[in-house]
Amino acid sequence: MTLDEAWEVLIQNQFKRTRNREIILEFLIAKDRYVTAMEVRNHMAADNPGVSFDTIYRNLSTFSELGILEETELNGERQFRMQCDHGVHHHHFICTDCGKTKNIPHCPMETLAVNLPGYEVEGHKFEVYGKCPVCVHP
Amino acid sequence: MTLDEAWEVLIQNQFKRTRNREIILEFLIAKDRYVTAMEVRNHMAADNPGVSFDTIYRNLSTFSELGILEETELNGERQFRMQCDHGVHHHHFICTDCGKTKNIPHCPMETLAVNLPGYEVEGHKFEVYGKCPVCVHP
DNA sequence: GGTCGTAATAGTAATCGTTCCTATTTAAAG
DNA sequence: CTTTAAATAGGAACGATTACTATTACGACC
Numbered sequence: 001m002t003l004d005e006a007w008e009v010l011i012q013n014q015f016k017r018t019r020n021r022e023i024i025l026e027f028l029i030a031k032d033r034y035v036t037a038m039e040v041r042n043h044m045a046a047d048n049p050g051v052s053f054d055t056i057y058r059n060l061s062t063f064s065e066l067g068i069l070e071e072t073e074l075n076g077e078r079q080f081r082m083q084c085d086h087g088v089h090h091h092h093f094i095c096t097d098c099g100k101t102k103n104i105p106h107c108p109m110e111t112l113a114v115n116l117p118g119y120e121v122e123g124h125k126f127e128v129y130g131k132c133p134v135c136v137h138p
Numbered sequence: 139m140t141l142d143e144a145w146e147v148l149i150q151n152q153f154k155r156t157r158n159r160e161i162i163l164e165f166l167i168a169k170d171r172y173v174t175a176m177e178v179r180n181h182m183a184a185d186n187p188g189v190s191f192d193t194i195y196r197n198l199s200t201f202s203e204l205g206i207l208e209e210t211e212l213n214g215e216r217q218f219r220m221q222c223d224h225g226v227h228h229h230h231f232i233c234t235d236c237g238k239t240k241n242i243p244h245c246p247m248e249t250l251a252v253n254l255p256g257y258e259v260e261g262h263k264f265e266v267y268g269k270c271p272v273c274v275h276p
Numbered sequence: 277g278g279t280c281g282t283a284a285t286a287g288t289a290a291t292c293g294t295t296c297c298t299a300t301t302t303a304a305a306g
Numbered sequence: 307c308t309t310t311a312a313a314t315a316g317g318a319a320c321g322a323t324t325a326c327t328a329t330t331a332c333g334a335c336c
Contacts, residue, residue, distance in 0.1 A: 154302085154303050154304075155303075155304090156302080156303075174293090175293080175294080176293085191293085191294075191295085192294095192295075192296080192297090195293095195294065195295075196295095214292090214293080215292095215293065215294095216293085216294080
């Protein structure tokens with residue numbers, strides 16, 4: 001998702017255009033991988049040393065709810081990355097070294113739901129961890 | 139896994155037979171679902187009100203490393219349950235109401251690894267969330 | 277451009293789960 | 307029974323996240 005597309009969603013939902021949000025979005029677009037709130041804070045500190053964690057978490061959560069970001073939980077931390085594939089359902093391989101992700105378009109639920117009769121499926125999580133080709137050969 | 143099987147593994151690895159461990163194991167066998175450290179503590183308090191979280195986490199971690207327990211991360215918390223299927227690789231449906239789990243013997247990695255050329259897969263996580271048949275009709 | 281109402285924020289405190297530390301206790305081997 | 311190392315209690319410390327409140331800033335309207 002591009003910066004313009006993200007702002008379009010935000011403005012459509014009556015959110016204001018602030019410098020903090022601009023910096024957060026630019027950072028996430030540039031990174032193109034899962035980042036922590038702390039990483040966002042460290043990057044923001046250059047422009048706004050007094051930024052509050054409240055601001056960071058509130059905005060990241062908002063972006064996530066609006067589908068601008070994807071969110072996961074890794075090593076006991078919330079992690080965020082730009083929405084890829086324009087919101088089309090997918091999963092990720094996540095490199096445990098550099099954090100880079102690779103899309104996995106295939107979803108295991110397609111072939112699995114039939115095996116849960118009587119159950120009401122609400123969601124699922126599928127992630128593959130390991131080393132990406134770059135990090136395999138250091 | 140039964141209590142006897144768990145103790146067999148522990149004794150083989152030179153761990154001592156303590157009352158704390160007995161209570162933790164009995165609790166987990168009785169529950170047959172993912173539980174938090176806090177739930178373990180609350181149950182232990184009846185027998186041993188002064189039990190320390192250090193003791194609980196240390197033992198749960200030990201059990202997990204020895205394959206006596208399975209561990210996952212749910213809602214930002216570590217959760218533990220008895221090893222099922224005698225350690226044969228599997229996944230879980232987890233009921234978001236009662237916490238009960240249902241085994242999913244099929245693993246999506248069987249059909250997927252081929253699509254990650256050059257990548258070194260180290261692990262994966264696959265969980266399905268929703269309501270079990272009992273919780274669908276309250 | 278100025279004013280106004282509300283969203284957004286900074287700064288800080290509080291919470292929660294987990295881990296660390298150290299003196300004491302206990303299992304179990306001799 | 308003694309001995310010794312493992313196990314534990316109790317509490318402090320930690321890191322991530324959330325909550326609170328006074329202040330600031332966006333942007334709609336005039």
